[in-house]
Amino acid sequence: MFELLLVFFTLYTLTYYYLSYRPSRKRVYELATKIPGPFDWPLIGSVHLSITAGSRQIFDYLLQFLHTTRTPIRAWIGPFLFVFFDKPEHLEVILNSQNCVSKSYVHRFFRFEKGLLNCAPDLWRVLRKRLNPSFSSTIINNFVPAFSDQADKLVQYLEPFVDRKAMDLLPKVSSYTLSAALLNLFGVNVRVNDTEYIEQFADNAEKMWLLMWDRIYKPWFYLDFAYKLSPNYKKEKKRIHQLQQLSCEIYTARESLRPKPNPEQTDVKANTSEILIERLERMTFVTKEIGEDILLHNIDTFLFASNDTTSNVIATTLLMMAMHPDVQKRVHKEVMQTITSDTITYEDLCSLQYLEMVIKESMRLVPVASVIGRVCERELKVDNWTIPAGTEISIPIFKLHRDKSIWGERSEEFDPDNFLPERCSQRHPYAYLPFGGGIRNCIGIRYAWTSMKVGLAKLVRKYKFSTDLKLKDIKFQTSLILLIHNRHMMRIERR
Structure with missing residues (x-):
């Protein structure tokens, strides 16, 4: 009986596909055939490439494939047309087009669809306009003391691990980035000193992003009803619940601090010194521009954006310096000459030019996002190609940042001199996109x-870092952010 039903369903699907669905998208298929790509099977497109592969194998395959193929290149994943672009001049057109503001369809798998990171363009425009002032240079300058205090606590937290065997430094760094975000962005001190909880929070978030990413290259789970039958869905729900517990604690802790609507005050203007949570609360409880669900989604979003991303970059930069002792020595010298006391000022940070070059080079080789996606909502002319409406445009940042035609024959090596002013001036501005680019770039740069x-x-002033890992030995694992599969394993010595 089951076999008969399967045959009937297959025949029905094929008939519908060829007689109704495909003819209704004639224009899409006409334009898509003009873009080169791999062989596509009916219905499933290029899905056959991922059936037996895991996320690491898919990442390795895509890199190998894209490195040996000229772009743009298309691939069908079920009914979705994906087109990859990696030429800076093309990316400038795409990322600055009002037709490409929507995030990729698969971003909805990462939930929090009403947060700034994933929300639809209309909501994004409102949120971005209202929240931009909370990331001004004046407000960020006010955050420096809290950053400094929390960094000092991280230094002390690492003391017991000095002169011991190599350990993964990423979870420890999360205790700094998350605590600082709770104080600076959310104005609360809940969990600030609970390092064990913060490490568990970071570990849970990483596993949650991996679960969600697993869905992307398995299009048979794109349908919600099918995904809800999978074991991953139950695991994901549990991890989302754990993540949202902290958001609820922040929400509760802010209750007595929230602004109260005043019916007699008709012209409600923002205070220029409002931090992120204060602006979100005013939009929710005073001007009523957004609902409480949007407020909560944005708390979830900024917990991730302020912690997972920056903690990974800090840990990766330390790992790169551990692999290159000469670079670490030069960074330490600059830091000691610039910061002469335990107090760090905003002006001090502006003077740390070589450290900035080292961070930039770390983000070049290990970008936070290995790929970013946009939906082309209307037909878009990019050079000699016309991209059909509804196309998922994928931008492989990892490949872009290692393109030999841009970065030279040593593009796979670590070289902070790539960011000397004279070299930067010779490169296309869209050749380097660690924070995205164009209209919908990162608000928190x-x-x-x-x-x-x-x-x-703070860390380099106090400690020296070493590792047995070599750059060529690093293995990557894709998630919402790019992860180092063999971890940030380092030893710590006191200076």
């Missing part, structure tokens, strides 16, 4: 730079 510089400066 200043925040991230301040967090990373303060944390690294």
Whole structure:
């Protein structure tokens, strides 16, 4: 009986596909055939490439494939047309087009679809306009003391691990980035000193992103009803619940601090010194521009954006310096000459030019996002190609950052001199996209730079880092952010 039903379903699907669905998208198929790509099977497209592969194998395959193929290149994943672009001049057009503001369809798998990171364009425009002032240079400058205090606590937290065997430093760094975010962005001190909880929070978040990513290259799980039958769905729900517990604690802790609506005050203007949570609360409880569900989604979003991303960059930069002792020595010298006391100022951070070059080079080789996606909502002309409406545009940042035509024959090596001013001036501005680019770039660039510089400066002043890992031995694992599969394994020595 089951076999008969399967045959009937297959025949029905094929009939519908060829007689109704495909003809309705004639224009899409006409334009898609003009873009080169691999062989596509009916219905499933290029899915056959991922049936027996895991996330690491898919990542390795895509890199090998893209490195040996000229772009743009298309691939069908079920009914979705994906087109890959990696030429800077093409990326400038795409990322600055009002037709490409929507995030990729698969971003919905990462939930929090009403947060700034994943929300639809109309909501994004409102949120971005209202929240931009909370990331101004003036407000970020005010965050430096809290960053400095939390970095000092991280230094003390690492004391028991001095002169011991190599350990994964990433979870320890999360205790700094998450604590600083709770104080600076959310104005609360819940869990700030609970390092065990924060490490568990970071570990849970990483496993959750991996579960969600697993769904992307298995299009048979794109349908929600099918995914809900899988074991991953139950695991994901449990991890989301654990993540949202902290958001609920923040929400509760802010109750007595929230602004109260005043019916007699008709012209409600934002205070220029409002931090992120204060602006979100005013939009929710005073001007009523957003609902409480959007407020909570944005708490979830900024917990991730301020912690997982910056902690990974800090840990990766330390790992790169551990692999290159000469670079670490030069960074230490610059830090000691610039920061002459335990107090760090915003002006000090601006003077740490070589450290900034080292961080940039770390983000070049290990970008936070290995790929970013946009949906082309209307037909878009990019050079000699017309991209059909509804196309998923994928930008492989990892490949872009290692392209030999841009970075030279030593593009796979670690070289902070890639970011000397004279070299930067010779490159296309869209050849390097660690924070995305164009209309929908990262809102927290200043925040991230301040967090990373303060944390690294404090750590390098106190400790020396070493590792047995070599750059060529690093294995990557894709997630919402790019992860180092063999971890950030380092030893710590006191200076």
